């Protein structure tokens with residue numbers, strides 16, 4: 342049985358005011374083709390399906406269209422877990438409907454997380470025989486793995502959180518083993534573990550980053566399909582504990598390594614993993630040097646796919662607004678988008694015109710969300726989601742009344 346492991350799609354990402362929609366469209370066409378060519382029977386998506394908790398209708402449509410398109414392939418089982426970016430209620434809303442299509446959603450909703458059996462998914466082969474078990478663990482929120490009490494030091498909280506996560510994986514493994522010890526047992530997860538490298542596009546999700554969370558928490562699993570880190574990587578050189586990474590570059594810090602999906606041959610408990618490189622649907626470049634260097638490098642860029650996105654770092658000592666403007670003027674005729682210009686010697690970032698947001702361009706909801714994010718210490722993700730839902734309700738009421 343072949344299983345495809347991917348994560349961190351971040352559908353709907355707006356990257357420095359630029360949409361990634363075309364890249365996602367092309368990625369999903371490519372992914373469906375790969376699923377057909379590789380004869381994939383199971384698809385695992387380890388969190389961060391969407392970039393924000395309340396994705397746009399276009400982002401939702403992209404997601405549902407892709408899931409629907411797989412119905413004609415041999416991929417008869419799709420397991421999707423929630424990441425730290427995903428809104429629990431957004432993922433959960435179509436859960437029952439998707440169940441009918443053999444698409445299992447494990448969002449991380451607090452009540453359903455208490456019974457570990459809700460996360461255990463049995464995979465049967467074409468002869469209807471049990472052939473693998475997936476422990477579909479989503480992003481483990483603090484409120485799921487730790488009891489809150491007053492007057493705790495941050496190191497107490499960190500060690501409780503660590504133990505909570507460790508025990509969660511241990512209990513889930515035990516539940517799976519009660520079903521069978523003879524088929525591969527695969528865990529999913531959305532977290533950072535020791536022995537990995539991060540890029541600039543992931544948020545820290547745990548207090549103290551849980552530096553001490555060791556890959557030994559996964560002992561006993563035959564494979565661990567992880568999400569959260571956006572670079573493809575093995576955990577502490579272990580072949581069977583892996584991050585698939587995001588399929589598109591979500592920051593300029595990711596441009597120097599290939600994007601991949603992972604294909605598991607899970608015919609027995611000794612799982613073999615193959616990496617498949619995802620094509621670059623759009624090139625991202627980081628160009629640095631003196632003003633003259635930058636201009637000549639920009640002019641040399643060959644455009645083969647979508648309009649390249651570019652970050653520029655000027656190393657000249659004095660950088661004026663005129664210099665910045667002249668870079669834009671020089672590329673005016675070229676099919677390039679400069680997303681950001683940095684001036685390193687002055688140690689400050691010069692925001693491009695594109696990054697200036699007009700109040701007209703942002704919705705009241707967006708402003709409210711920004712305010713919620715600024716008050717993270719008061720609002721955990723679940724409360725934030727509820728508060729935002731209330732705000733939406735108020736807005737709808739105002740619309741109706743006006």
Ligand SMILES: [Mn+2]
Nearest residue numbers: 349389543569
């Ligand atoms: Mn992510």
